[in-house]
Amino acid sequence: MPSTHNTEKPWDTDDIDKWKVDVFKPEDNLGGTFTEESSFATLFPKYREVYLREAWPLITRSLEKLGIACTLDLVEGSMTVKTTRKTYDPAAILNARDLIKLLARSVPAPQAIKILDDGVACDVIKVRNLVRNKERFVKRRQRILGPDGSTLKALELLTGCYILVQGNTVSCMGGYKGLKEVRRVVEDCMANIHPIYHIKELMIKRELAKDPELANENWERFLPHFKKRHTSKRRTPFKVTDKSKKVYTPFPPPQEKSKVDLQIESGEYFLGKQAKERKEKERREDAMKTKMEQKRKEREKDFVAPEENVKEKKKRKRDEDGGEKKKKKKTAESSK
Numbered sequence: 001m002p003s004t005h006n007t008e009k010p011w012d013t014d015d016i017d018k019w020k021v022d023v024f025k026p027e028d029n030l031g032g033t034f035t036e037e038s039s040f041a042t043l044f045p046k047y048r049e050v051y052l053r054e055a056w057p058l059i060t061r062s063l064e065k066l067g068i069a070c071t072l073d074l075v076e077g078s079m080t081v082k083t084t085r086k087t088y089d090p091a092a093i094l095n096a097r098d099l100i101k102l103l104a105r106s107v108p109a110p111q112a113i114k115i116l117d118d119g120v121a122c123d124v125i126k127v128r129n130l131v132r133n134k135e136r137f138v139k140r141r142q143r144i145l146g147p148d149g150s151t152l153k154a155l156e157l158l159t160g161c162y163i164l165v166q167g168n169t170v171s172c173m174g175g176y177k178g179l180k181e182v183r184r185v186v187e188d189c190m191a192n193i194h195p196i197y198h199i200k201e202l203m204i205k206r207e208l209a210k211d212p213e214l215a216n217e218n219w220e221r222f223l224p225h226f227k228k229r230h231t232s233k234r235r236t237p238f239k240v241t242d243k244s245k246k247v248y249t250p251f252p253p254p255q256e257k258s259k260v261d262l263q264i265e266s267g268e269y270f271l272g273k274q275a276k277e278r279k280e281k282e283r284r285e286d287a288m289k290t291k292m293e294q295k296r297k298e299r300e301k302d303f304v305a306p307e308e309n310v311k312e313k314k315k316r317k318r319d320e321d322g323g324e325k326k327k328k329k330k331t332a333e334s335s336k
Helices: 046-064 092-104 109-116 134-145 147-159 176-190 195-209 259-266 273-303 310-335
Strands: 039-043 068-073 078-083 121-126 162-166 169-174
Touching: 039 092, 046 068, 046 092, 046 109, 068 092, 078 092, 092 109, 092 121, 109 169, 121 176, 134 147, 134 162, 134 176, 147 162, 147 176, 147 195, 169 176, 176 195
Parallel strands: none
Antiparallel strands: 039 078, 068 078, 121 169, 162 169
């Protein structure tokens, strides 16, 4: 039997965007109201209480358009969203759940409301459990921000996502493709791979996407391949241990003597309190005398005459001998 799915379809033209997601309208919900109520709740930190109280009217108005009811409980510190009889979109309650999750993670309300639009998704990346050491975690989290937030701004421009680094999480909003890139960059940054490498790669990909000839080609040859390099050129280790072969003995090394054992051997352990004090005083006096003697020798070094050269010494001796001969000659002449 010949295939029928390859036949020409007059309604299927090239100007149709098959990936377009149409807006869900109330008339599209043929099933009517929901039979059961769906609700989601989330807790928020204490410092968000004042801001959420001010922004709650804006959030309520935005959710009312979709038929979603919301409650702010300041006693328990929680936000709740639930469906009503006016809810017509089944996915609206999921978007509302993401909305309160972003609000709890310190995303501003005007930005968080954009999650209710089609084509906008969110991802909250937990980064604290990726690095065990706290100091190392803080340092690597700062790399995502960069100096004056420049690295974060570059990531936002290249991925088309909104990114907020707050506490132990990184919240991001945008398209699915951009969210996937952001998650890869953040997780690699926590694994000690600097975000600048990913930024270079994303910039090259964006330029390659503009060329229609390279649309269906593999871009692997254009992308940079960074190799790990050892910054230190020193090959020898810090501590060079003696690796010469030693004679094997089945017996373990002797146990080191404790402080009490050493005191018993020297007899100090059996001395009385006064004898111990007297011995300590004598030890301090001996140490002080030794130090004073060393200082005295150092001071005397300045008064020691420097050693002369052999040639200079001989020359001076000749001059002295010549002077003595002249004196003797003068005295002999005067006596005549």
